[in-house]
Amino acid sequence: MPSNSPDPQPRLAETREVVLTSAAQIAQMVSQVSDWFAIHARPLPWRSDDVTPWGVLVSEVLSHQTQIERVVPKWQEFMRRWPAPAALAHDTDASILEFWDRLGYPRRALQLRRCAIAICDEHDGEVPDSVEVLESLPGIGPYTAGAVASFAYHRAVPAVDTNVRRVLARAICGVAAAWAPNVRRDRDIVLATLPTDGVAAAAWNASAMELGAVVCRSRTPDCAACPIAALCVWNQAGRPDNAPTPAKRQAAFKGSMREARGHVMALLRAEGVADRNAVDRALAYQSRFSGEDVVAGLIRDGLISMDADGRVVLGQ
């Protein structure tokens, strides 16, 4: 297991305008949250010692914008069907799209298979261990690259998800909500907390994430159960409602193109193939989009394809 990554040092100088705590206080928080995690961590299956880097990578991709409780059974089924990148690379797009079922964001499924193919073709079937190489893989961005490098290979690198942003926003910045995702900001603030030892860094990444998911929740924080309530800047300030208001509200799902695409994908998972009339019936609920437009978008994304008779099928 290579460990020639540079040891990231805390960069308090770069972040002092937002980090309101001292290095000593941060060290105490890291220690206390890690101790809490050792006792209270949920027994997620991909946290077992015998999980492969591929298993870690798969768990992270399945978890994108998806609650962990929904991921657990899918991860177990996934690992039975495709225990290594080669197994997925040798299967088909249609196969993984059918497996994906209603997890959401089915483009993740295609990207994950392309990722497996790239791992087989360019990395001898081994999941890469460096953030830079991981980020070059399809569907692997800054968060997932950091998570795989940290959890699977114990590299001392950040893995900043929405939970970590919120925990640090509250605990050391004194702000009620996570800042908007930003690669530079994520890295700078987390580097103020990240242990230089790779094993300790992995523990901290997982601990901060878990605290955010289970205790330091977005709308209903359980500060009474928090191991760092006494150190948390936001809690000590009386939990002010001091987060900047988001520029734009989330777009409605009902009536959206996403909903329309979802209906067509559900039809194809159930039927395997659909003609034009079947597509129109699937959109008869009230879609403001034509079947033609919906199908064109799905084809553009590689999620479906059309045969010579104008019927559509899953995958390519």
Added chain:
DNA sequence: AAGCCGGGGAC
């Protein structure tokens, strides 16, 4: 930086 991309669950 902002928009797009699913679907389910909590409130």
Added chain:
DNA sequence: GTCCCAGGCTT
């Protein structure tokens, strides 16, 4: 109905 969820890609 609104917001949130172990994000990433495109423009």
